[in-house]
Amino acid sequence: MQIGARGLRGNVRRLKALLQSKFGGRRRPETAKSPEKPKLHPEENLLRIEVFRPNCRKPRRYLVIKNGNLPNGLECLPDSLRILEWTGYPSKSLPSHFNPEKLLELNMCHSCIEHFPLEIEPLYNLKTVKLSNSLNLVNTRNFKGMPHLELLFLEGCTRLYEVDPGIEVLEKLTVLKLKDCKNLVHFASRVRGLKSLKVLNLSGCSKLKKLPNDMGHLESLVEVDASGTSIQELPCSIGMLEGLVSMSLRDCKHLVCLPGSVGGLKSLKDSKISIFLVAQSLINCQMSWVWLPV
Known part of the structure; x- marks a missing residue:
């Protein structure tokens, strides 16, 4: 299934239906070797979408959007998402009705996000955040809503000027990368809580x-x-x-x-x-x- 850039607007309803459907598309027989993976294969100037679940007792949800021209983002996202990867996410924040309590990984490099953590909390299951090269990101706020975060990548966020001292509550954080944040003036004043x-x-x-x-x-x-x-x-x-x-x-x-x-x-x-x-x-x-x- 492919959606050309010119005809993308006329297919928005079908895209929303895909995201809201139970399994992200037509269900295929599940086998150990061939998990269900309805895909839009990446091509130049084409929107690529993947929504699939591996064969397991507790289904995991993945959403990958690349090369997409969706200037206003989406009005809704499925609450069952475990991994959300959207390169070049166009909005300042995620949809207000999105409940990400099951989210494990958030990958939104080159996004238009302005603040992190996002205004959707809590994120108790979140372990990985990648917002590198998000040029509108200016600061980080309270991190108390994501106690299990392990990886935080904010590289190349050139407008980021401050990392909140509250980052020390992330006791399970193992990797923190702020490379090339050229306007970063205030790094956390206290870090002793970052035990891992x-x-x-x-x-x-x-x-x-x-x-x-x-x-x-x-x-x-x-x-x-x-x-x-x-x-x-x-x-x-x-x-x-x-x-x-x-x-x-x-x-x-x-x-x-x-x-x-x-x-x-x-x-x-x-x-x-x-x-x-x-x-x-x-x-x-x-x-x-x-x-x-x-």
Whole structure:
């Protein structure tokens, strides 16, 4: 089933019927090897839609929309969705009547979303959020409605200027990527609640001047990338990260000194520090020199 770009408007009713139907299309016999997958195959200037469920006792729902020209989005979405992937989502928010309590993954890269979390809560089952390159996203709000979130990708959100301190309630978050958020000025002031965080990527956040003081309490942290930021110093608590394996501070041109506690990074194997430490700056900071592999 294919819907040409020119004839898309005349088929909106059929599209809505597809999304609201019980199984997203004509039901086919279920076998272990061939789950039901009504699809619109991707072609240039064609709307691609996939709504299917694998063969399992508890059906899962998937909705994938790509290459679609739907300037006003959709008025409704099925509440049974488990995975929602909509590249280039055109609206500022999701439909007001959409109840996403069963949603496991939200993938809306290149969207027009302005705020996250969205104004639809709670999202107790949500584990993955991908909003990278959503150029209208300006800030993040309270995260209390998604306690099981594990992956958060906000890369390339160039208007994002603040990450709410409430992010520390995400105890199960393992990956946080904010790469190339060039207007990010305020990163979370407190992060010690991120007990499961393993990867933190802030590279390319050129306006970010400070890392959280309690960063050393991220006991699971393995990788940190703060390259290309405007940080002037590392928090003294960073020496508590005994499990940290990789740290990149490449092109941190404003970084003038390192805390003596850096010597406590016993597991550090991959350190990329491309800076010029002026001797006088080190004297003023009254911090000891620490040799790190480059």
